[in-house]
Amino acid sequence: WLAKDTSNPYFTYDPSKCIVCNRCVRACEEVQGTFALTITGRGFESRVAAGPTDFLGSECVSCGACVQACPTATLIENKVIEHGQPEHSVVTTCAYCGVGCSFKAEMQGDRVIRMVPYKDGKANEGHSCVKGRFAWGYATHTDRMTKPMIRAKITDPWREVSWEEAINYAASEFKRIQSKYGRESVGAITSSRCTNEEVFLVQKLVRAAFRNNNVDTCARVCHSPTGYGLRTTLGTSAGTQDFKSVAKSDVILVIGANPTDGHPVFASRMKKRIRQGARLIVADPRKIDMVQSPHVKADYHLPLRPGTNVALLNALSHVVVTEGLIDEAYVRERCDLGDFEHWARFVAREENSPEMSEQYTGVPAADVRAAARLYATGGNGAIYYGLGVTEHSQGSTTVMAMANLAMATGNIGRDGVGINPLRGQNNVQGSCDMGSFPHEFSGYRHVSDDSTRQVFEMLWGVPLDPEQGLRINNMLDEAVEGTFKGLYVQGEDIAQSDPNTKHVTAGLASMECVVIQDIFLNETAKYAHVFLPGASFLEKDGTFTNAERRINRVRQVMAPL
Incomplete structure (x- = not known):
């Protein structure tokens, strides 16, 4: 007999109900990518465990994937324990981040019992994060104002x-x-x-x-640079891909974004693709989780100084142009040749080389050159960016620089590539x-x-x-x-x-x-x-x-x- 683990504020683990089917462990690994759960013991003593500690003290991020996968109520929401099973459900959309996850709001009358990620939701495909699944209590909080x-x-x-x-x-x-x-x-x-x-x-x-x-x-x-930059370069003021596209990416460049914290459900998709073999470049002053976390490690971390986004992207473009890494067929067929040649001449200047830019960006020139070669030659290259790019005086210029780099390498117009803003609010x-x-x-x-x-x-x-x-x-x-x-x-x-x-x-x-x-x-x-x-x-x-x-x-x- 083992005591219940009630340390997590959102769900309870009752080992007496566990049949050790391993579904929760697989959900944590394959869907969420956190690897917080494991099986301890042998034979009849086997049990699901959150490592050597309880759920709250473990690496668990409370996404709820394990709860949803559990067939025996070993893992169950505290609200269900408190109020009982729901009677009906309504499909709606989460109001937190820009991923836009679909949920089934499971109800007893007018009371929300739990939010269950909707398997047919195109943005999340049945996955969720702690905010969408559990942090909806503000909607009925006692501090709500109800009178004009x-x-x-x-x-x-x-x-x-x-x-x-x-x-x-x-x-x-x-x-x-x-x-x-x-x-x-x-x-x-x-x-x-x-x-x-x-x-x-x-x-x-x-x-x-x-x-x-x-x-x-x-x-x-927060995102007008996206609108202006993408409209100027591509003709439309929105990202080029859907979230599912990342499953076909071979090289992923993350710049000015922290997907695991800001867009956890999409980050899980990205980490899954990286575990399958995709290469990762992170351009961020911080050592975010995407730089290194369980079974995920960036090939290159470019810790640029704040405010040097354009200099870094021009340096990457300089390598692409001067080392002959341009997708010539794509450029001839799909780009404005006059504008392209003007851009290529500019980024090819010595002042835009990684060696000259290093004094401004703080990123070693060798790492910039290696990252540029990987992005240009590694297959389908996708760029994902966030407010670290757009909330700058140079935000629009940075967005245009990313779009130009993607076009020069032929990374626009098919699954697995593109320029993709990670929007902040829903x-x-x-x-x-x-x-x-x-x-x-x-x-x-x-x-x-x-x-x-x-x-x-x-x-x-x-x-x-x-x-x-x-x-x-x-x-x-x-x-x-x-x-x-x-x-x-x-x-x-x-x-x-x-x-x-x-x-x-x-x-x-x-x-x-x-x-x-x-x-x-x-x-x-x-x-x-x-x-x-x-x-x-x-x-x-x-x-x-x-x-x-x-x-x-x-x-x-x-x-x-």
């Missing part, structure tokens, strides 16, 4: 009101501000955590009701697609284009502003200067997450009407005059668009709180 509130000044206490009174108060305040300070004195910020439909409505509110283009989103801040791609930019309508159509504007004017029945609106930082600048006075914030906490907090809060404090819509009373709400409760992903219908531009359904599984 208003106050005349931010120093006043909140007063609960009806929805009708809150909406009428917010609308009248925005009208008053525009009448006093002008049409451009109000705007809105959309959220890349909300659905496509919700984001579209907010940008439509700004353009059709506020009659300006003062709408922005955190998605522009609907970064969708919020951009829906037109959350001050200069573009949905579909990335510029507001100054007469024919585009006429289409929206006909559909919405109002004349639209042809002038580009204000970005988030411009709104705050003008608020401090006294010309921007009203802001509607949908599902964002700019006082907590945006840089230069003092400037952000000074701008918010200078406004006469700040409307916050969120599920919690966040930091930005300290500067709000109207608070409108939001709905979590479990309480609404709609769609999210993930990092591979897959549109996933979000289905309501419980009544709004």
Whole structure:
């Protein structure tokens, strides 16, 4: 007899039920790639174990793959033990990262018992991480705000009101501000955590009701370099592959991303391919888990100094061009030869050589040359990147440099290759697609284009502003200067997450009407005059668009709180 292991906060291990079928061990190894579980003992004494310690103290990352694989409830969710088995299920989409995993929300009435990764989900194919599988309790947390509130000044206490009174108060305040300070004195910020439909409505509110283009989103801040860089080089502002494509990659370059922490489900796919023999290059100042973890080791770790992404990529390209590693047939058939020759002449300059770049990047020239040769000649080469690339002043240039390197080596246009941004939040791609930019309508159509504007004017029945609106930082600048006075914030906490907090809060404090819509009373709400409760992903219908531009359904599984 062995005691139950209840150390993990999400599930319990009861060895008395174990039939030592090894399914949990295989799931941990083959699906998740953590290798946290093993079989100890021999014969009738054989047992599943999390190494020499309990589950919480082991390498276990609580992805739940073992729980899902267990046929005897040896491993079982604590919520099932507490509440019993679910009665029905609804398929929906996780609201955490840009992978966009599909889940079955298994329910008892309106109560969520567990979230089970959906085997037919195209992004995750039945796998999950700790966040998606277990960290959904915030949706029913006691701190959730469920009543609209208003106050005349931010120093006043909140007063609960009806929805009708809150909406009428917010609308009248925005009208008053525009009448006093002008049409451009109000705007809105959309959220890349909300659905496509919700984001579209907010940008439509700004353009059709506020009659300006003062709408922005955190998605522009974190991934506009992807949109601009890929649109400039490839003609479309999204990644080139789906997640499944990595299964056919022979060489993988990870730059400015930490997949095991930020996108664990995709990282499991990547690690599986590496265990099968794919080669790995990691360009990151940090020694992230992908550099070395169980049965995964990068062939080359290029620990570049922060801010030298372009220099490193130019050095890699220099090797490709000067050593004759270009895919000539691909370039002649698919690239603009004039632009290619101009680029090739530039990167071939001595100043872009690995030896000259080493003084800036800190990466040994020999490692850069070896990595470039591997990427160019190792078969299908795929590039995956994240915010370490895009959240830089040189972000767009870095994205274009990656795209040029991929095109020069013929690594665009088939499975196993491509340029692939790992989006941060669940609907970064969708919020951009829906037109959350001050200069573009949905579909990335510029507001100054007469024919585009006429289409929206006909559909919405109002004349639209042809002038580009204000970005988030411009709104705050003008608020401090006294010309921007009203802001509607949908599902964002700019006082907590945006840089230069003092400037952000000074701008918010200078406004006469700040409307916050969120599920919690966040930091930005300290500067709000109207608070409108939001709905979590479990309480609404709609769609999210993930990092591979897959549109996933979000289905309501419980009544709004």
